[in-house]
Amino acid sequence: MRTKVAIIGAGPAGLLLGQLLHGYGIDNVILERQTGDYVLSRIRAGLLEEGTVALLDKVGAGARAHREGLVHHGLELAFGGSRHRIDLHGPTGKSVMIYGQTEVTLDLMNARKAAGLHSIYRAGDVTPHDFDTDHPRVTYVKDGVTHEIACDFIAGCDGFHGVSRASIKPEAIKTYERVYPFGWLGILSETPPVSPELIYVNHERGFALCTMRSMRRSRYYVQCPLDDDIEQWPDKRFWDELKSRLDERARDSLVTGPSIEKSIAPLRSFVAEPMRFGRMFLAGDASHIVPPTGAKGLNLAASDVHYLSSGLREYYDEKSSAGIDAYSAKALARVWKAVRFSWWMTSMLHKFPDQGEFGQRIQEAELDYLVSSKAASTSLVENYVGLPF
Incomplete structure (x- = not known):
């Protein structure tokens, strides 16, 4: 088989990249080691920046998000027993949309299917080869038979544990990582949200987050030890435990019910540099991970594939390599700003093992400064709604 771009991974990054490339007339094939149903079964976050929504619109996959997504113009910070609203729209003119990542993936899958594009699920032993030459290729096994795809470029969109980054020689890549000493215990329930906007909670017992997937389905998190089962x-x-961390008004409004999904997720900050290796590019979680506190993971994947697809369009349409040559530096500049913001939000809102009473009071002072200073809250808002692509 021959194609221009072989995309490894059929998550949101790979699917969005495939649709953008298709719109530019660039042939591509997507390889995914899992089934489509398995990909859709993964529960992930669901806050979209306007730039991400615009990309979904661009590839014809945004209609359902506009119908069913919840547009938020603010968020709430809870500390010291009180809640304080931060206006998102006023300082920036922007908003965010609550729409589950699973739904984004489904919409992109349907758009790809409608366009008649080639996706290969249950592709085993996917391996990129010769990406440091002018003739890269990808091999995979399907139904016991080994196949090969010859291509111009490889896009590694296969996540943190994927084969793309693992195929790079260790001396060619540098990684930066911080693993946080706690996790997020999250549940999904068929209950109305406790508040129409997200509530981020700093409490002496630990962080909590009240969010939602719709006006009938809620998602709640509490900070917990990493070794909890x-x-x-x-x-x-x-x-x-959630009630113990909420303010009185939220506690009285909370509707509880049976969980329909429950999991514990570790938190880490991770960046691999660079994001280009000859004719292979990394995008999304294959290159970087952020703690979900800043709601940046999916949105960073979207900005990565925006930069990458634009560079590839320039390569084929204008016979210029300037865009793909600049891809890594341009993407990483935005990545590191999001990593900083996510680290800052995490550090400000969570209880750390060694922080003590002093650390708790410092966090409360910073939060009080945030809600009382226009300059401080504007800085938070600019990052939360998403920095420009």
């Missing part, structure tokens, strides 16, 4: 957290214990 999900079996230690029956629903009643979770709801009791």
Whole structure:
């Protein structure tokens, strides 16, 4: 098989890249080691920046998000027993949209199917080859038969544990990482949200987050030890712990119910540099991970593929390599700003093992400064709604 771009990974990054390239007339094939149903079963975050929504619109996959997504013009910070609203729209003219990543993936899958584009699911032993030459290729096994795709470029959109980054020689790549000493215990429930906007909670017992997937389905998180087991957290214990961290008004408004999904997620900050290796590019979680506190993971993947698709369009349409040559530096400049913001939000809102009473009071002072200073809150808002592509 021959194509221009072989995309490894059928998550949001790979699917969005495939649709953007198709719109530019650039042939591409997507390889995914899991089934489509498995990809759609993964529960992920769901806050979209306007730039991400615009890209979905550009590839014809944004209609359902506009119908069903919840547009938010603010968020709330809770600390010291009180809640404080931060206006997102006033300082920036922008908003964010609550729309699940699973729904984004489904919309992109449907758009790709409608366009008749080639996706290969259950592709085993996917391996990129010769990406440091002018003739890269990707091999994979399907139904016991080995196949090869010859291509001009490879896009590694296969996540943190994928084969793309693992195929790079260690001396050619540098990684930066911070693993946080706690996790997020999250549940999904068929209950109305406790508030029409997200509530980020700083509490002496630990962080909590109240969010939603719709006006009938809620997503809640509490900070927990990394070594906790999900079996230690029956629903009643979770709801009791969440209530203990909420302000009185939220506690009285909270509607509880059986969980339909429950998991514990570790938190880390991770960046791999560069994001280009000859004729292979990394995008999304294959290159960087951020803690979900800043809601940047999916949105960074979208900006990566925006830069990459634009560079590839320039390569084929204008016979110029300037765009792909600048891809890594341009993408990483935005990545590191998002990594900084996500680290800052995480540091300000979570309880760390060594922070003590002094650290708690410092966090509360910073939060008080945020809600009382226009300059400080504007800085938060500019980053939260998304820096320009």
